[in-house]
Amino acid sequence: MPTRHFLTLNDLSAVELDLLLDHASKLKRSWRAGEVRDTLKNRVLAMIFEKSSTRTRVSFEAGMTQLGGAALFLSPRDTQLGRGEPVEDSSRVISSMADAVMIRTFDHQTVTRFASVSRAPVINALTDDYHPCQLLADMQTYREHRGSIKGATVTWVGDGNNMCNSYINAAQLFDFQLRVACPEGYEPDARLVSEAGDRVRIVPDPEEAARGSDLLVTDVWASMGQENEQAARARTFAGYQISPALMSLASRDALFMHCLPAHRGEEISEDMLEHPGSVVWDEAENRLHAQKALLEFLILGQLD
Numbered sequence: 218m219p220t221r222h223f224l225t226l227n228d229l230s231a232v233e234l235d236l237l238l239d240h241a242s243k244l245k246r247s248w249r250a251g252e253v254r255d256t257l258k259n260r261v262l263a264m265i266f267e268k269s270s271t272r273t274r275v276s277f278e279a280g281m282t283q284l285g286g287a288a289l290f291l292s293p294r295d296t297q298l299g300r301g302e303p304v305e306d307s308s309r310v311i312s313s314m315a316d317a318v319m320i321r322t323f324d325h326q327t328v329t330r331f332a333s334v335s336r337a338p339v340i341n342a343l344t345d346d347y348h349p350c351q352l353l354a355d356m357q358t359y360r361e362h363r364g365s366i367k368g369a370t371v372t373w374v375g376d377g378n379n380m381c382n383s384y385i386n387a388a389q390l391f392d393f394q395l396r397v398a399c400p401e402g403y404e405p406d407a408r409l410v411s412e413a414g415d416r417v418r419i420v421p422d423p424e425e426a427a428r429g430s431d432l433l434v435t436d437v438w439a440s441m442g443q444e445n446e447q448a449a450r451a452r453t454f455a456g457y458q459i460s461p462a463l464m465s466l467a468s469r470d471a472l473f474m475h476c477l478p479a480h481r482g483e484e485i486s487e488d489m490l491e492h493p494g495s496v497v498w499d500e501a502e503n504r505l506h507a508q509k510a511l512l513e514f515l516i517l518g519q520l521d
């Protein structure tokens with residue numbers, strides 16, 4: 218069996234994604250019931266972080282421990298990767314000792330290059346282009362609150378960034394309509410939009426995009442690595458805020474999600490996280506459960 222990787226959502230089929238999310242909810246119930254599970258006993262996850270993280274690091278590290286394994290935190294400050302050792306050489310060595318490798322980095326090619334010679338499964342834990350692990354948690358959260366997302370309308374408000382690109386992948390795999398409300402010049406990857414066909418529509422006006430929607434989602438205006446664009450982006454994105462007023466245009470029981478960290482007063486209003494439709498804390502917690510399911514799938518090749 219060739220090694221499976223998870224670099225974008227497209228690395229799993231729609232059927233596998235459904236099974237994985239079922240398994241994630243099962244793992245959540247079992248963990249909450251206090252059941253001990255050691256399916257990944259003696260297994261090691263290497264975690265390479267070239268960008269900051271709270272949720273991703275804690276969820277992968279806690280997840281490995283809860284499954285009986287261990288996780289290694291590797292920062293470029295302390296490894297030879299940070300001193301210029303080629304990605305492929307690092308991959309050959311790390312994947313000869315670890316059972317899976319998780320990478321958070323800038324250039325998406327770093328994860329594809331790493332995976333190209335890796336003996337162990339490689340997980341994309343965010344690049345400039347994609348954030349597929351977050352989509353697992355978002356899709357799990359939606360189905361736990363509302364059932365299947367198939368046929369639903371989802372509205373993305375804000376930057377056409379890594380999260381938005383992963384939502385485009387999700388629209389095709391989970392079969393929902395995605396409207397993207399973003400300022401001109403900040404649209405998601407044009408190739409992805411065109412490949413998605415009628416699943417994805419750019420609707421520049423956030424009010425028009427939100428109308429009748431089942432889920433509103435946003436993310437920071439300036440992503441990691443864009444800190445020097447923060448002020449200019451704050452001006453450009455001023456009209457692209459999710460607030461209770463915008464939510465009131467969506468369907469009556471619409472949900473609100475944000476991958477976090479959130480900037481109150483920027484992409485969301487001060488009171489948005491407390492809105493009755495907000496499921497952001499469940500969404501954050503589901504990173505743990507969805508990734509435990511992912512780790513079992515990639516390392517053990519099973520989802521039960």
Ligand code: CP
Nearest residue numbers: 270271272273476477
């Ligand atoms: N949502 C998310 O990936 O959060 P962190 O940057 O804290 O890992």
Ligand code: NVA
Nearest residue numbers: 378436440441476477
């Ligand atoms: N788009 C954000 C997501 C953070 C989890 C970033 O890349 O910084």
